[in-house]
Amino acid sequence: MNFDSPLYRASLIERYATVLADVCLENGEAVTAYCSNTTRMKTLAVPGAEVFLSFNRKEGRRLLYTWETVSANGTLVGVNETRRYDITAEGIANGVLSELAGYREIRRVLPSRGGSTVDMVLIPQDDRFPVCRVAIVTAYLKQGVDLLFPxxxxxxxxxxxxxxxAALDAGERAVLIVLAQRIDCIGVRADWTADAQYVTSLKEFCDKGLEILCYGCTVSSQGIWASARLPFMF
Incomplete structure (x- = not known):
């Protein structure tokens, strides 16, 4: 997934209210950028961190800058969660996510209040085979060489x-993609201390047929691309 235009370098002043970040551009101007990330970003939203912003002058848009990436210990990390669909869809189309190859069509599921929580539905070549419902979540917290999720x-x-x-109960294929917009990790580990109830349910559903696919990404100033399959460990 390529960025639409060059990114602007800035220094993070503060992230607040979850979706807002005050930054200082290279010319010394302080601006507020949109932070499209609902996770805690514990080790990423550090004051003084080098961040990179996209710029969009779309009519009616209140904030012209969006926080896209951050440099963490010398590694670029993508923080814009809305990019997850494009990264994944491109990875499926170019064969990187080989586990999801061979489907006739990728249908995007747009978010809506009270609507579906999956991100895409894959339509098989042959109607005798089940559709595949795919939800994409993100992992950011790094501990050692692994990422913790959730x-x-x-x-x-x-x-x-x-x-x-519910998709499994209906006889459909169900896939949870854990997307890491970074390349400096070798695996994803379930963090039982963060939400034991969730991890317990996740393990039960895996025993039932849920598939977990974890992918790391190559991140640069030009774009973000799914590039490496990572193991998931309970």
Whole structure:
């Protein structure tokens, strides 16, 4: 997934109200950027961190900048969660996510109040085979060489599991993609201390047929691309 235009370098002043971040541009101007990330970003939203912003002058838009990536210990990390669909869809189309290859069509499921929590539905070539419902979640908290998932209690994560479980009950294929917009990790570990109830349900649904696919990404100033399959460990 390529960025639409060059990114602007800035220094993080403060992230607050979850979706807002004050930053200082290279020219010394302080601006507020949109932070499209609902996770805690414990080790990423550090004052003084080098961040990179996209710019959009779309009519009616209040905040012109969006926080896209951050440099963490020399590694670029993508923080814009809304990019997860495009990264995944491109990875499926170009064969990187080979486990999801061979489907006739990728249908995007747009978010809506009270609507579906999955991100895409894959339509098989042959109608005799089941559709595949795919939900994409993100992992950011790094510990050692692994990422921890989840990094807290999120109602949305539990709703996602409920819908994927319903898909399994309906005879459909259900896949949870854990996307890491970074390349400096070798695996993803379930964090029982963050939300034991969620992880317990996740393990039960895996025993029932839920598939977990974890992928790391190559991140640069030009874009973000799914590039490496990572193991998931309970």
């Amino acid at each position: 990094d807290g209690i999120y109602v949305w994560n539990r709703k996602v599991l409920e819908e994927l479980d």
